[in-house]
Amino acid sequence: MKCENCNKTATVHLTEIKGGKKYEKHLCEQCAAAAEGLPVKSHMPINELLTNFVMAHSGLPAKEQSLTCEHCGITWAEFRQNGLLGCPNDYVAFEKELTPLLARAHDGATHHVGKQPTRRGGSGVPMKRHVDIARLRKDLQKAIEAEDYEKAAKLRDQIKEAEG
């Protein structure tokens, strides 16, 4: 059916009763809005509209929004809303999405450097303390520059031992 005004496809169908007579009008959305001042019904379902609205404001693609941690059930969208993760597994489940965020928060860094626990979480099995070799090398360099050869020798031995 064509619009009575402009020949576009008519999508608004009105029935009016005036003086006991029935009038029907068929208009396209634009003409209905312009001529009749009618609120135009959107074809977009309300939930889609809302999702789009949320997306536009959070800047997240739908795929990321619905990412869920299988362990604690938290979604990426929930995390983005309150800034707190739900469980340690989130760091694995959201690794790809978290990485750029971590880089922003930590001056570009995405990998831990520093202390390591003697026992690996959950296992209860003692873990050999990992020695931070990069740090030892840096210290060795400093010791050599400062001509502290006694310290340098000690550090060299530590590096040898750590490298096995």
Add this chain to the structure above:
Amino acid sequence: MKLSDLTQHAGEWLRGSGPRSEVVISSRIRLARNVAGFNFLSRCTRHQRQVLEQKVRQTILDASLAPQTLYVDLEQAPEVDRQLLVERHLISKPHAAAEGARGVAIGKDETVSIMVNEEDHLRIQVLRSGLQLQEAWDQINKVDDQLESKLDFSFNPRFGYLTACPTNVGTGIRVSVMLHLPALKLTGEIEKVFRAAKDLKLAVRGLYGEGTEATGDFYQISNQSTLGRSEDEIIEDFGDSIIPKIIDYEHHARKTLISEKGVALDDKVSRALGLLRSARLMATDETLLLLSHLRMGVHMGRVKDVDLGTINELFLLTQPAHLQKIQGKKLEGDVRRAARADYIRARLNGH
């Protein structure tokens, strides 16, 4: 040790005798840790939260980290006690205001406190007077080792210690130095420090950390990044270069004040002392500001008859919860302000 014993004295960190204490009030390091096998607190049920609290509490008490460790069950503690712990920097404001099973373990000299079920399962903290970052690190590292021998902490080789908020992940370390910068404030140069700190990716906050305003010219400067650098590097950077530069800057401003505005400076300090010695009603913020000016005057040799220990104690003991604990009753409005003024007058007039 009982909680009320705390009101008899100021903690170790307010001795006022630590290195660089003319500018540095205290050095604080905290470590965020979570127990493996449990969700983070945002996803814990009430029951899981209780189980965690029991487990961590028992581990801390068994480890006898410090002789006479005091454990305060914050779910049961009255508001005034929780406030007292905030005023002493032993717990955070959110920890005091939160709900559910949570607590804090406090070592005898108050240098160590361990918050249980704050944002993370454990927040270990060491607080020391003056610029003592290395000492604070050595101490907290030992406490962490001790706890780690009994608890499995959530750790991932790539991300390090796993924390509820990704801004703490990695080392989980937050190094904060509380600075008294009255001369930079008076000469209007404090903004430069803020800008420099921002460029260096450091956070500047008020007396009680995140979300608090700077009162009485006290500022807390902390690292923001916790990933990609070792604990030693973070501490070295802070203690060896950044903080000493700010201290020098403050000293320079103090010298400028003496040489160019000597009379105005003495006027400010004397007015502060005069008010503190005579006023009949005193509000918290005004007290902090006046004590700040007095502290500056003592350090710059402009006031001779007041010692630093007294000022430090007044800072602490005139805060709302401390005053109420000392007097053993609820004090509000003008009654509280009058009690505060009475207390200050008595201490400063040598009664």
